[in-house]
Amino acid sequence: GMSVKKICCIGAGYVGGPTCSVIAYKCPELQVTVVDVNPQRIAQWNSDELPIFEPSLDEVVKSCRGRNLFFSTDVDQAILEAELIFISVNTPTKNYGLGKGRAADLKFVESCARRIAEIAKSSKIVVEKSTVPVKAAESITNILKANVKPGIKYQVLSNPEFLAEGTAIGDLLNPDRVLIGGEQTSEGQEAVSALGWVYQHWVPREKIITMNTWSSELSKLAANAFLAQRISSINAMSAICEVTGADVSEVAHAIGTDSRIGNKFLKASIGFGGSCFQKDVLNLVYLCECLNLPEVAAYWQKVVDINDYQRRRFSNQIIQRLFNTVTSKTIAILGFAFKKDTGDTRESSAIYICQHLLEEGAHINIYDPKVKKEQILKDLSSRPEIFDSPDRLNELVTICPDAYTAAADSHALVICTEWDEFANLDYKKIYSHMLKPAFVFDGRLILDHNSLLDLGFHVEVIGKRLTRDISRVVRTPAAGST
Ligand code: NAI
Known part of the structure; x- marks a missing residue:
């Protein structure tokens, strides 16, 4: 043996x-x-x-x-x-x-x-x-x-x-x-x-599953495809919620109580990241194409397409809410890792969101508790065409030692990673040091939105409309001039 x-x-x-x-x-x-x-x-x-x-x-x-x-x-x-x-x-x-x-x-x-x-x-x-x-x-x-x-x-x-x-x-x-x-x-x-x-x-023995080699190989791709699909499904619902007045968290709760669906992995967000989901779904798509199964390939491809769409939708929402321009505005990005409790940034949605904002000429202040400065700068320079000169990246991007420094003198605060510490910040203090009107974009649904509204923030979240009255937002700073 x-x-x-x-x-x-x-x-x-x-x-x-x-x-x-x-x-x-x-x-x-x-x-x-x-x-x-x-x-x-x-x-x-x-x-x-x-x-x-x-x-x-x-x-x-x-x-x-x-x-x-x-x-x-x-x-x-x-x-x-x-x-x-x-x-x-x-x-x-x-x-x-x-x-x-x-x-x-x-x-x-x-x-x-x-x-x-x-x-x-x-x-x-x-x-x-x-x-x-x-x-x-x-x-x-x-x-x-x-x-x-x-x-x-x-x-x-x-x-x-x-x-x-x-x-x-x-x-x-x-x-x-x-x-x-x-x-x-x-x-x-x-x-x-x-x-x-x-x-x-x-x-335990009963948890060790044995099978033929091809089933085992396919099961890994299948597991990641199903997980990614759940995220894209709830994110697709979040887009419907934002235009109808439904609340994606309520919808997730309602469907999650169905034992056939289950309540895990149903949180709307700025999209999945990490080194695996996109890579493995694309791997499956390519496999299907090679096996001459184009309909199956197209089905799984949509899971990745919706993820790209969700990221782009969120960046566009930030730009729109900031009166259709972020050029030369300062935006604080909280979280750069693809999820909490890791320093890994591979395929992190934060990279895409930041690059979309940089394309518009925004200044961004970034804070993440575990990601090193060099890593963030390396990730953001993956699309060098955004920066017309080598100094431009350093001009537009500041890596900050904490959330308060990042938020100071910014127009908007954007939650990109669901780190626990972001839910427990002193938002009153943050508000007082931000430019007004001060915006919060919660891309991970981790903040207490009502208390932020009470503090005076304009709050935007994935899958729910909080500040629906745009005229109110626009009028506030100019109130004296009417
Ligand atoms: P990684 O990039 O962190 O580590 C791979 C390591 O392999 C690197 O340090 C590289 O230097 C080394 N390497 C490459 N070629 C080598 C060679 N010929 N000889 C010796 N070392 C070599 O990758 P990660 O994240 O550990 O992923 C590994 C595999 O596991 C991938 O196929 C990934 O899809 C899969 N996987 C990853 C998960 C994750 O959460 N990161 C979860 C489940 C599976």
């Missing part, structure tokens, strides 16, 4: 790092080595300042690092020693060539497979942890088998990861389910059991 003593994980990112830290924490008799080609990342994993922020991650890493958890750049050594190898590298949307803008780029996964085939001197279980298109395991198997050395056997498993950033450690310690797909042969099933045994150290 295959007994697992050493595990290697290729890719020390948001998935590889936390996942393997929890495996090492729960399986003290296993040696877990996480490797990466990026030496800076590995150095950070070995330091006191981990490369990613995730609640409780520090504690888990500290409790087993140097004991049975190691971070290293020596990819080959870790491959040589391990019986089980996770491939947990990034699979971004292809930005070139065939399938550009939609297909998942599998070059990093493939290079891992080639490395394993070249280095291995004993049999391995290779586990596809990265999110991949259906049938990717077949490509990995083909690469491994085409380069196989005598006496070595490979089994490729699919074991997609369902953790969510911001709650990764909790999700890993107490998963809804663990999914393992493998070949329907005795060798395949033996490999499935070996990986299942690792998870059984802490996951």
Whole structure:
């Protein structure tokens, strides 16, 4: 049988790092080595300042690092020693060539497979942890088998990861389910059991679901497509609410009490972000096109289209409410991460909203409790055509140390991320330091809108009309002149 003593994980990112830290924490008799080609990342994993922020991650890493958890750049050594190898590298949307803008780029996964085939001197279980298109395991198997050395056997498993950033450690310690797909042969099933045994150290047996490889690969894309679809569905409703007087939170509550629908993931917002939803839905769309299923592709494409629409709609609302121009006005942006409790900004809606406002020549003051200044500036410069000179970005964008500094002397305050601290700010103080009329745009539905109205703010929220009387808004500053 295959007994697992050493595990290697290729890719020390948001998935590889936390996942393997929890495996090492729960399986003290296993040696877990996480490797990466990026030496800076590995150095950070070995330091006191981990490369990613995730609640409780520090504690888990500290409790087993140097004991049975190691971070290293020596990819080959870790491959040589391990019986089980996770491939947990990034699979971004292809930005070139065939399938550009939609297909998942599998070059990093493939290079891992080639490395394993070249280095291995004993049999391995290779586990596809990265999110991949259906049938990717077949490509990995083909690469491994085409380069196989005598006496070595490979089994490729699919074991997609369902953790969510911001709650990764909790999700890993107490998963809804663990999914393992493998070949329907005795060798395949033996490999499935070996990986299942690792998870059984802490996951109840009934939560470990096994199935064929292709179902497992598709299930990950399906799960993210359904989750993204719920967000786009409620966001589509929010647009109806804003023009009819219905309140999207009330609608969400009403439909959420239907047990078939359920109440989670029904909050209207400025759209989903993160490295996965858009990438995985587009991956599914491209897969459908390749499989000659254009109607299915078009169906899922709309989920991404509505998300783009929602972001654009929100930026337009800000511009319209600020008397149709934000040029040279100052707008405070609270939150830049794609959601609370993470420092990750990949595909964050805040990037798009800020870029829309910058296109209009607005000055923006940005505050986020966890995102570094360099990251924000890097994200905003992803569309260099917005800035007609290199200095323009620094001229228009100020990164602030707290929410109060960001709001001071601004025309509007925009909530882009639902950080808890934004609900508890002293809005009276903020109001007194803002230009009047002072606007709040709550893109995450986290503020107490009535008390903001009482303070004198003009309040705009997704999916609900609060200040319907535009004439009142316009007349206030000019009242003396009539
Ligand atoms: P990431 O970009 O944070 O980490 C990937 C790491 O792999 C990078 O540090 C990179 O240097 C390394 N790498 C790339 N090629 C390599 C190679 N040939 N050898 C060694 N290291 C290599 O990516 P993240 O977010 O961890 O995602 C990994 C996979 O997991 C993706 O397929 C993603 O779709 C999936 N996933 C991500 C989730 C998330 O919340 N971030 C959740 C569930 C799945």
